[in-house]
Amino acid sequence: MANRRDFLQILSLGAGLTALSRATSARAGVLSSLPKSDRQLRVALMGLGSYATRVAEAMESCQRAKLVGIVTGTPAKAEAWKKKYNIPDKNIYNYQTVSQLKNNPDIDAVYIITPNSLHHQHVMQVAAAGKHVICEKPLADTAKQAQEMITACEKAGMKLYVGYRLHFEPHTREVIRMREAGELGTILFVDNTCGFKIGDPTQWRLKKALAGGGALMDVGIYAINGARYGTGEEPLWVTAQEIKTDPVKFAEVDETITFQMGFPGGAIATCSTTYNFNNLGRLYVVGEKGFAELDPAFGYGPIKGRTHKGPLNQPVITHQTAQMDGLAECILDNKPDPNMTGHEALRDMKVIDAIYESIRKGGQKIMIG
C-alpha cells in the first residue's frame, strides 16, 4: 500500500526525482523576472514529519529562504535535524516553548506542518510570538477558525501564507495565464479530481481530532483551489455527496466525496476526492474557446498537461523550493499576493464548510457566504 508520502509522487507517474536535479535552473526561470535582494527569509519548520523532510531538502536549493530553526516534540528528531542542518540549539523549540520565539531575532517565519487540526492553535501561537506564518493546507478545520487565524496574524502585523505550492508551479501558472489572457474564453466547466489510497490505518489523517476531516480536507482542497484558479471566480453554491465503502477504516473521517459548484460567470465544477484509490489528480478546465488539462495536476511533479493548442511544456521544478523562495520575496520584498494568503485559504474553507453542510443535508444546494 502506498503511504501518503508516496502519494503525490505516485501521481507524478514516475520521473519525480528528476525534479530535484532540475530545480536550480528551473527555479531561476520562474523567479528571473523578480528583483533580487540579498536578505534571506530565516525559517523554522514546525512539525518534522515526512512533508517537513521534503521541504527541508527542497530548501537546500533555495536562494532567498533558509532553514534555521525547528519546532518538534520529539527529542530524537531535534537531534537528527540539528546535525543534518547545522541548527543552533537556540533555534530549537518544542511545543511548550513556542511562545519564546518572540525573543529570537534570528527567525523571521515559522512554516507550520503539523497535523491539520493543530494548525489553528499553532498559527495563533506563532502570530502571538511575532513571527510570519506559512501554514500547510488546509489552513484550518473550518472557515471560522481560518478567519480567527487571519485576524490574529493581522493584529500581530505578521503575514500569513498557506502552502499552496502550485501557485509557483509553471504548468499551473501557464493555465492561469491562459485563462486570464482570455485564451480559453469564458470558462464554462471544470472537472477536478484529487485523491489517493491511504495506507497505515493508524495514522493521524484518519483521526478526526487531528485531521479535522478526511480526503476532502486533505486533498479535495486541491480540487477546490484548482476550480477557483481554473475559473478565476468564487463559487456561489455547492452540492455534495459522500460515499463510504469502508466504514471501519473511515469511521472518523470522509473516504470519498463528490461535489459540484456553480460560479457567477456560469461555469460549473464537478469534483471528486478520495482516500480509497490512486490515479486521481487531474485539473480540467473548459472554456468557450478551448481547454486546459493538467494530469497529474496536484502532485509534487512533474506536472504534465495539454491544452487545445497542444502539450504544455513548462519547466519542471521542485515546488517546495520555488514556494519558499517565492514566499520569501512576498514577505521580505512585499511582492504581490501569490494567491496563497490566509484570505485565499479562507475561501477554500468556506467551500469545505458548505460541502460538509450539503452532505449533512442530503445533497441540498448550499449557498456559499
Added chain:
Amino acid sequence: MANRRDFLQILSLGAGLTALSRATSARAGVLSSLPKSDRQLRVALMGLGSYATRVAEAMESCQRAKLVGIVTGTPAKAEAWKKKYNIPDKNIYNYQTVSQLKNNPDIDAVYIITPNSLHHQHVMQVAAAGKHVICEKPLADTAKQAQEMITACEKAGMKLYVGYRLHFEPHTREVIRMREAGELGTILFVDNTCGFKIGDPTQWRLKKALAGGGALMDVGIYAINGARYGTGEEPLWVTAQEIKTDPVKFAEVDETITFQMGFPGGAIATCSTTYNFNNLGRLYVVGEKGFAELDPAFGYGPIKGRTHKGPLNQPVITHQTAQMDGLAECILDNKPDPNMTGHEALRDMKVIDAIYESIRKGGQKIMIG
C-alpha cells in the same frame, strides 16, 4: 457554432477522415475472429438526417450489411437517396406506409434514426411489420417505453439492437477486455463526461416532444453506458444535479446535468453531460491495479486512450461500418450479444429515469429498480 453533425467529429480533435480510409483493414481486424457467411443483412434506414447519411456512407464499406431501402417523409430525400444508393422503388417507404414492410421479403431489418421521441412508435411499427430492429440511442424516452419495445420485438420474434456503436470500437473493447481480465483490479471509480455545444436553436433536439429530454438523453447516455461497461456492473443508485445557464435556449430540455452512481462492487461514477460546451467526451476508469482513459471516448473517432501500462494503440475504424457488419452477424448468424440489445438499453433508460427523478427531488439518492 458547431452543429451536432460536427460534434462527435470535433471530439475526435481532428483526423476523423482517416478513419474512413482505414476502415476496411481495421474492420477485418475486429471481425477476423468471427466466422463468415455469404448472406448479407438487407437494411432499410428510417429517418434520413445527418446521422443516417453517415451510416449510409459507412455501410458502403460493409461486407455483411447492405443498404437496400429507406423510410422518409421527404419526397426530395427519397429521390436523392434512390439515385445515390440505387434503391428500388419497391423498397422506398414513408411514415404512412411502414406497415407494408411486412410484405417486402427483400428487407431484413430497419435501422431507426428518427428523432429520439419517435423511436418508441417506430420500433413498435417495425416489429409489427416483422422486421428486425436496429434503433439509435436513446432507445426510448423512458424505461417503461423501452420495456414495451423489447416486449413487442420479442413477441414478433424480431431482434432489437441499439446503436451503441462503441461496443465494436477497438479501444473501447480493449478497455472492456482489460477490465474483464482483471488487469485493472476491482473497479473503484469512473469519471465520464460527454457533451457538446449545440448549434441551431430551432432543431428538434431542443424540443421536448421530439427529443424526450436534452443533453442527458442524447449524449449523457454515453457516460451512463460507459460507466456500465467500465465497471461491468449495474448501478444501484444515482444522485443528480441540473444546471441551466440559458433558460431560453433550453426552455424545454436539460442543458447540463452532473450525476453520480454507486455500484455493487463499491465503485462510484461521477458523470457530466451538456449541450453548452465542447471538449467534453472522456471515459476514465480507475481500479485497484490501474486505470484506463479514453479521450476522446465517445465521438466518431479516432478514439484515443491510455492506461497505466501506456498508450492504447488500437486500430482506427469507422464505427458505423463495424457496427453494421457486427450486428449483421448477430442477426444472421446468431452471434453472441454485443451489449447492444434492447435489454442493455433498458438498463440505461432506468438510470436516465432515476437521474431525472433525483433532479426533481433536489438531488436525493434514487435507488435504481
